[in-house]
Amino acid sequence: MTPDLMEEGARRVAAHQAVAAPGKTESGGRAAGFARPVLPGEVDVTHGRILYLEDVCVSFDGFRAINKLSLDIAPGELRCIIGPNGAGKTTMMDIITGKTRPDSGTVFFGSTIDLLRYKEAEIAQLGIGRKFQKPTVFEQLSVFENLELALKTDKGVKASMFFRLDSADSDRLADVLRTIHLADSVDRPAGELSHGQKQWLEIGMLLMQDPKLLLLDEPVAGMTDEETARTAELFLTLKGHHSLMVVEHDMSFIKTISEKVTVLHEGSVLAEGTLEEVQADERVIEVYLGR
Ligand code: ADP
Numbered sequence: 400m401t402p403d404l405m406e407e408g409a410r411r412v413a414a415h416q417a418v419a420a421p422g423k424t425e426s427g428g429r430a431a432g433f434a435r436p437v438l439p440g441e442v443d444v445t446h447g448r449i450l451y452l453e454d455v456c457v458s459f460d461g462f463r464a465i466n467k468l469s470l471d472i473a474p475g476e477l478r479c480i481i482g483p484n485g486a487g488k489t490t491m492m493d494i495i496t497g498k499t500r501p502d503s504g505t506v507f508f509g510s511t512i513d514l515l516r517y518k519e520a521e522i523a524q525l526g527i528g529r530k531f532q533k534p535t536v537f538e539q540l541s542v543f544e545n546l547e548l549a550l551k552t553d554k555g556v557k558a559s560m561f562f563r564l565d566s567a568d569s570d571r572l573a574d575v576l577r578t579i580h581l582a583d584s585v586d587r588p589a590g591e592l593s594h595g596q597k598q599w600l601e602i603g604m605l606l607m608q609d610p611k612l613l614l615l616d617e618p619v620a621g622m623t624d625e626e627t628a629r630t631a632e633l634f635l636t637l638k639g640h641h642s643l644m645v646v647e648h649d650m651s652f653i654k655t656i657s658e659k660v661t662v663l664h665e666g667s668v669l670a671e672g673t674l675e676e677v678q679a680d681e682r683v684i685e686v687y688l689g690r
């Protein structure tokens with residue numbers, strides 16, 4: 400996406416947030432106020448949602464890992480997902496990204512793109528980026544080369560054979576380097592980076608493709624306190640320009656970044672609200688936070 404589109408996106412998010420009551424993205428919170436034509440390749444968020452799941456179910460060998468899961472995310476929102484191990488958090492991301500097919504239910508990107516009709520690679524192309532738990536950067540390549548490679552992947556194999564960074568790409572790369580705090584390490588091999596820096600580099604590689612929605616699975620696991628704090632800053636910077644879904648167990652991290660928190664348990668939503676609200680919820684205390 401070009402910077403002016405990004406700006407336009409940010410304006411729409413601001414408009415959305417002004418119109419829709421915070422936290423009201425269920426059908427009652429529909430913001431119908433900004434009817435503008437949706438351009439090809441753009442995600443239609445005129446109904447106030449970038450992601451919409453309804454009644455999604457998936458079983459593995461008769462075990463219901465996801466059970467009537469319904470949830471939606473507003474454009475530009477930073478949503479935190481918490482829940483005990485085995486709650487279905489990673490499986491939910493597998494379903495959104497096309498890695499796992501649900502047995503039933505609805506999964507929409509914006510109000511027009513039925514994600515269940517697309518394959519994993521196509522979903523990435525549509526603008527959903529995913530960060531897995533372990534960093535998967537190319538250790539022998541430099542920070543720069545890793546970011547450059549992320550662009551090439553985006554352009555497809557054929558184009559990448561004749562690939563040269565144009566000035567817009569160079570600008571984007573410089574922007575991303577600053578955003579992920581790695582401008583000083585641009586020529587270092589990724590293998591020399593700390594665990595936290597590798598995680599940031601991988602996030603940077605996703606950002607090179609300018610995803611509309613970013614899914615991040617336990618991004619601060621194994622990070623030092625300082626790296627965790629910087630990651631919180633990074634996510635707060637990304638919010639508004641991108642929509643983020645962040646799965647984490649680190650409550651102080653969640654506290655720093657969260658607006659709305661969804662608690663998953665046994666494959667469905669147990670509670671949703673501010674961190675304070677869900678932390679005070681008896682059922683959440685029972686199954687997750689402990690007494
Ligand atoms: P979380 O990320 O919340 O810890 P997961 O989504 O990884 O939970 O797992 C939810 C449940 O589904 C677990 O009981 C897990 O063992 C099971 N599960 C996940 N993926 C598979 C699979 N491919 N085959 C069989 N069982 C699976």
Ligand code: MG
Nearest residue numbers: 488489490616
């Ligand atoms: Mg998981």
